[in-house]
Amino acid sequence: MNVDSFETVVVETDLLILGGGMAACGAAFEAAHWAKKYNQRVTLVDKASMERSGAVAMGLSAINLYLGVSKGNNSVDDYVNYVRNDLMGIARKDLVANIARHVDSSVHLFEKWGLPIWKDESGNYVNEGRWQIMIHGESYKNIVSEAAKNALKELGGNGSYFERIFIVEPVMFQDRCVGAVGFSVRENKFYVFKAKAVLDSMGGAVHVFRPRSVGEGLGRSWYPPFNSGASAYFTLKAGAEMTCQEVRFVPVRFKDAYGPVGAWFLLFKSKATNARGEDYMETRAAELEKWAPYGTSKPTPANLRNYLMLLELEEGNGPIYMRTDEAIKKLVAEIPDEKEARRKMKELESEAWEDFLDMTVSQALNWASHNIMPDESPSEISACEPYFISSHSGASGAWVSGPGDLAPVEHHWGYDNMTTAPGLFAAGDASGASSHKFSSGSFTEGRIAGKAAIAFCADHPDAVAIDDDQINALKEKVLQPLIIFEEHKGYTNDEDVNPHYIKPRMFMFRLQKIMDEYAGGASVGFKTSEALLTKGLEYLQFMKEDAERLAAGNLNELMRCWENVHRMWQAESHMRTVLFREETRWPGYYFRTDYPAMKEDWEAFANCRWDPGTGEWKMIKREIL
Amino acid sequence: MPSFVINEKCDGCKALDRTACQYICPNDLMVLDKDKNKAYNRAVDMCWECYSCVKICPTQAIEIRGYADFMPLGGVVQPLRSTDSIMWAVRFRNKMVKRFKFPIRTTPEGTIEPDAGFSTGTDDLKSPVLRTEPDSL
Numbered sequence: 196m197n198v199d200s201f202e203t204v205v206v207e208t209d210l211l212i213l214g215g216g217m218a219a220c221g222a223a224f225e226a227a228h229w230a231k232k233y234n235q236r237v238t239l240v241d242k243a244s245m246e247r248s249g250a251v252a253m254g255l256s257a258i259n260l261y262l263g264v265s266k267g268n269n270s271v272d273d274y275v276n277y278v279r280n281d282l283m284g285i286a287r288k289d290l291v292a293n294i295a296r297h298v299d300s301s302v303h304l305f306e307k308w309g310l311p312i313w314k315d316e317s318g319n320y321v322n323e324g325r326w327q328i329m330i331h332g333e334s335y336k337n338i339v340s341e342a343a344k345n346a347l348k349e350l351g352g353n354g355s356y357f358e359r360i361f362i363v364e365p366v367m368f369q370d371r372c373v374g375a376v377g378f379s380v381r382e383n384k385f386y387v388f389k390a391k392a393v394l395d396s397m398g399g400a401v402h403v404f405r406p407r408s409v410g411e412g413l414g415r416s417w418y419p420p421f422n423s424g425a426s427a428y429f430t431l432k433a434g435a436e437m438t439c440q441e442v443r444f445v446p447v448r449f450k451d452a453y454g455p456v457g458a459w460f461l462l463f464k465s466k467a468t469n470a471r472g473e474d475y476m477e478t479r480a481a482e483l484e485k486w487a488p489y490g491t492s493k494p495t496p497a498n499l500r501n502y503l504m505l506l507e508l509e510e511g512n513g514p515i516y517m518r519t520d521e522a523i524k525k526l527v528a529e530i531p532d533e534k535e536a537r538r539k540m541k542e543l544e545s546e547a548w549e550d551f552l553d554m555t556v557s558q559a560l561n562w563a564s565h566n567i568m569p570d571e572s573p574s575e576i577s578a579c580e581p582y583f584i585s586s587h588s589g590a591s592g593a594w595v596s597g598p599g600d601l602a603p604v605e606h607h608w609g610y611d612n613m614t615t616a617p618g619l620f621a622a623g624d625a626s627g628a629s630s631h632k633f634s635s636g637s638f639t640e641g642r643i644a645g646k647a648a649i650a651f652c653a654d655h656p657d658a659v660a661i662d663d664d665q666i667n668a669l670k671e672k673v674l675q676p677l678i679i680f681e682e683h684k685g686y687t688n689d690e691d692v693n694p695h696y697i698k699p700r701m702f703m704f705r706l707q708k709i710m711d712e713y714a715g716g717a718s719v720g721f722k723t724s725e726a727l728l729t730k731g732l733e734y735l736q737f738m739k740e741d742a743e744r745l746a747a748g749n750l751n752e753l754m755r756c757w758e759n760v761h762r763m764w765q766a767e768s769h770m771r772t773v774l775f776r777e778e779t780r781w782p783g784y785y786f787r788t789d790y791p792a793m794k795e796d797w798e799a800f801a802n803c804r805w806d807p808g809t810g811e812w813k814m815i816k817r818e819i820l
Numbered sequence: 821m822p823s824f825v826i827n828e829k830c831d832g833c834k835a836l837d838r839t840a841c842q843y844i845c846p847n848d849l850m851v852l853d854k855d856k857n858k859a860y861n862r863a864v865d866m867c868w869e870c871y872s873c874v875k876i877c878p879t880q881a882i883e884i885r886g887y888a889d890f891m892p893l894g895g896v897v898q899p900l901r902s903t904d905s906i907m908w909a910v911r912f913r914n915k916m917v918k919r920f921k922f923p924i925r926t927t928p929e930g931t932i933e934p935d936a937g938f939s940t941g942t943d944d945l946k947s948p949v950l951r952t953e954p955d956s957l
Binding site: 224225227228229232233242243244246247248249252253264265293297299300303304307308309310311331333334337338341342345346349359380408409410411412413414415416419420421451452545548549552553556557559560561562563564565566598600611642643646649650653751754 | 822843844845846847848862864865866867868869870871872884886887888889890891892893894895896897899901906908910911912913914916918920922923924925926927929930932933934935936937938940943945946948950951952953956957
């Protein structure tokens with residue numbers, strides 16, 4: 196591919212929203228309103244099509260964050276306490292509270308826009324658990340993206356969105372973020388977006404660790420494989436401080452196809468047991484006391500529920516089963532009238548299948564291909580590989596400013612959700628220490644960040660002149676894999692095997708192997724140590740050097756090259772932070788064999804920053820306030 | 821496969837200005853083979869089986885064959901999505917078939933008004949009040 200043929204397209208805007216998922220759509224919806232009043236331009240850039248991009252692409256069967264404050268169901272404080280406990284004390288109260296106080300408004304908007312939410316006879320939402328409400332959510336993302344696009348349309352010429360543009364790097368003016376560069380995955384165009392403020396909402400990271408299935412099932416990660424670490428890379432490269440980069444998430448889901456278990460546990464009151472039918476949450480309850488006060492609070496934190504299950508597997512007590520059959524029988528047995536019981540059975544069956552069909556169709560296919568009827572036989576569950584997803588039960592992301600009216604002074608530096616790099620904002624999986632946002636909270640955090648970013652634009656009306664040399668250097672860097680391929684492809688008769696370069700696919704496998712074996716992946720039972728991490732980091736340095744030799748034969752491969760560079764940076768910040776925190780705090784997510792217990796002096800945030808000036812990493816311990 | 825294209829049914833979206841599956845795939849996997857005028861999935865092991873291509877295909881030419889490294893042959897899950905509901909046919913390996921229909925949307929496509937009738941209580945850019953609040957809370 197001839198790199199000289201690449202046209203450079205320059206787009207000037209005020210607020211640049213990166214990503215097209217829930218957080219980005221929330222940002223577009225909110226920013227458009229304030230941009231209109233304060234005469235600002237808003238531009239959104241998505242690597243896919245907004246209609247089906249991001250983690251909600253397939254749909255969802257529940258909204259996991261809804262408080263119902265107006266009905267007196269819960270308070271913001273209740274939610275903050277729940278989140279902090281689930282994360283073993285490591286959460287920013289100000290950030291969680293800020294999302295929680297606005298989230299009901301987002302859910303009410305979704306319903307008006309057309310999202311069908313389950314209702315009971317009195318017209319109230321049907322709760323799956325305390326914070327979760329059931330939806331018919333196959334078209335959740337279609338609906339939300341339509342609202343975001345229509346909001347941008349209200350800005351006329353001042354609102355726009357670009358699809359199929361892959362964002363690679365931030366554009367900086369000293370320590371301030373003033374734009375981003377990337378390329379079209381459809382045509383030979385290099386894009387430069389110049390902005391006064393940039394909002395990073397490009398999702399979490401998957402395929403950093405080796406998936407359990409490595410054939411076709413490689414793609415069946417629980418979180419989508421197209422969430423490839425772009426958010427963390429962007430804030431890291433901008434020199435922003437990061438937090439909780441060690442707090443990965445390991446979900447326990449139906450085995451292999453990774454269908455959701457929430458409805459089974461919460462709505463159908465199902466139990467999970469070992470092969471002998473023992474409920475390990477009961478038989479191993481004493482283990483929880485070692486992780487007090489979090490282990491002894493209710494509900495039991497997700498990572499500890501995982502941990503008790505992992506202990507069962509270690510002792511050879513698998514397979515682990517979700518006792519779907521027993522749960523359904525129990526629910527039906529509660530109805531004495533036979534006809535009514537049959538009707539209930541039918542209803543439960545439909546609800547159980549919809550749970551999968553709305554959000555993980557593969558799980559329905561897995562049951563169908565194994566002839567599994569949930570009311571007749573139990574189904575295996577297992578721990579997936581680790582993911583980076585601060586919107587769920589992980590916490591990794593940028594360290595952002597809290598709201599002035601809720602945050603302690605140490606956590607507030609002027610604009611909600613602004614990172615420590617001026618002009619750069621983060622939301623959704625891109626911001627850290629504010630777990631359990633889920634879809635509704637990510638959208639809400641996008642709104643919060645979107646409004647604050649417009650305020651930043653209004654306060655900084657002068658356009659920053661961006662040096663052409665910086666842009667030219669970035670263009671050369673971004674397109675480098677195409678140049679390397681062109682230069683060397685003729686040397687061998689197999690374009691994938693060439694001593695002069697490495698293709699992105701094998702580069703990804705190399706990263707996954709390092710992470711799995713040295714950083715506590717699924718194949719080693721999520722265990723790691725200083726010795727293993729040090730060795731892993733040593734291997735990662737070779738990868739960083741080889742990243743300069745990545746080769747791409749076409750635009751799709753060019754995207755894969757950069758996705759894997761992004762993953763590599765996510766991996767490095769993760770390993771460094773796991774190494775820094777000399778304790779085990781989330782034993783069901785990872786276990787430090789050299790520091791096997793929780794320590795009081797690590798009741799703190801483990802932050803890190805990569806210095807763009809020196810290329811050095813700095814580890815920072817910050818107090819929980 | 822996971823998503824695969826049935827030769828007989830795919831017409832390369834000749835009646836449209838773009839190939840539907842290529843437009844929608846969140847992982848940029850579906851491409852059009854211009855010589856054959858048929859779409860295909862270029863990296864099946866990067867497929868999330870999200871069914872976006874299956875649902876959008878105007879000729880119903882795309883289906884999913886479950887990941888062969890853990891799913892036995894014979895299961896089929898096929899949707900038919902309309903503007904307000906989706907119908908699913910779930911065929912088991914033992915040939916049993918279950919059918920489900922679920923609502924997906926309560927408003928006509930394209931009609932969303934962002935404010936949804938809620939009003940915003942302030943013009944203050946520095947206030948914590950967001951668009952449509954406090955009305956929408």
